[in-house]
Amino acid sequence: MAVGHSVDPARWQSVFEGLMAWVAGRFARVEPRRRARGFVLSRFADLPRKNCCTLAEHAGDASPAGMQHLPSRASWAADQVRDDIRDFVVEHLGDQDAVPVVDETGDVKDGTASVGVQRQYTGTAGRIENSRVAVCLVHSSPDGHAAIDRRLCIPRSWTQDPDRCRTAGIPEDPGFATKPALATEMIAQTPDARRAGHLGHRRRGRWR
Template sequence: MSRIAGRFARVEPRRRVRDLVLGLLSDLPRKNCWSIAEWAGQASPHGMQHLLGWAKWDADTVRDDVREYVLEHLHDDDAVLFVDETGDVKKGTHTVGVQRQYTGTAGRIENAQVAVYLVYAGRRGHAAIDRELYLPRSWTCDPDRCRAAGLGEDTVFATKPELAARMIGRFLDAGHRVGWVAGDEVYGGNPKLRAALEERQVGYVLAVACSAEVTTGAGEFRADVLAVKVPKWAWLKLSAGAGGKGHRFYDWAVIDLAEPRLGSHQLLIRRNRTTGELAYYRCWSPAAVPLATLVRVAGSRWRVEETFQSGKGLAGLDEHQLRRFTSWSRWVTLAMLAHAFLAVVRADEHARHSAPDGLIPLTCNEIQRLFTTLVVRPVHGAAHRLGWSDWRRRHQARAQASHYRRKAANQT
């Protein structure tokens, strides 16, 4: 917390932000301003709501602090940057960025809010270091709606690959280097993102659709057509990395592409050894690299999925109940900090102490459980709990009375 303390001019928001981050790390079944304020011993949620909505502090500078904290503790010369989006299912139409859209969280089209994240993944651990909220055209084409949600007058539509390029640019402009960027088909199918990475001399392994057109020395082909032409001897059995049940072996093949731009352009193909299902990746690097390197990058996608899972399950990344953009950016930034804390503690524990025989190494889940139980569990008396019960019922009574008045006014 001392890393971000200087971002708050007064002691009150410093104390509240500490309580909020500890609340995000707690074992509360539901994390929002109400539940965290009660857990922290505050008399009402007003202080937490003020911290997220109106207090004077810049979430982007705290975001940069999170990035530097992660890189200081999890730095790896072979690290990979992952770009990916995740959605939070929401009700109503007033929450910033919400519309009916596909979200992988639900696996279908839902009323949801979608954000793109940048995840830093190395051998010591992985954590999100940047975020951008995806704003559909239904929002950017409606200035009044944007203004009501706290968005600036200059808000314009940006695709998910454009948001990814923006975050990668911030990372590189801050003086950091990384050898590889990875992402799914949304990003691999975007030529502007690929060109931007090549211009910055950053290698990539980006998934593409089976219908993606690529150019070889023999002409232009669909990716799935080229896969049929790969001879049997060209497939190599390689591990995509260790999973929960051991190494994940696939068959891999790589095809050199004929591109006018400098560097090594390749199409990487992965084949499931059981089902025969194929996956395709556009790859580029400033100089040729071994197939094993491309496989390592492609096979480490599970890290971004685990980051989202633990960020939501352990740090409340998706549990905000906030409508305005400022509040959203502050909540997710502090949730990223809380999750980064768990990732850093895990990495340090693994480096200092090997797990005894018969025990797996400490996980983020177990570290959160121990930290909450042994270090920060608050104890409040009956008077505090009863006071919160009164406050909730009073608030609900006001809301009910207001609803009845509006309903009566509409009927007259």
């Protein structure tokens, strides 16, 4: 969770350990759970470059194999972890003035195999690049802000090519969705929207 003021390291560590305990049950084995903890802590480290090799080194691993295994082959419930993190953030940063903030982020890529990649504009580079783009949802309150959801944009160049989608492991018929549609879908899944049963009305009270 990010805040606008200086961060108390002890408090941050306490909240982080609480979050890891919150999502612990989503990992089938203790090894990926421990690896995930090391992965996240390494991502926050002041490293000149951040890839599986540097993250593994910072975490004290003998090789990058474990860090590479975590996002690609390890057994853990990614969507359920996302839901748990969303509920945890809202629980700790709930406020009557909290708002959802939507933005997109680009990831410059080489080649054509990465899911959703094509030549398109990305704000990350400030120009058209071979990249993929995701829409992210952030919970923002006077006490701080944190990302709580994300959706990868799958361009029409992909959705209109079933063979390419199948080869990349995309579920059958993903369908094309615009960025506003993806944002609406994420907002609809926030706890407050689920209870309200509709969008477009920001109630006084917590986004919970």
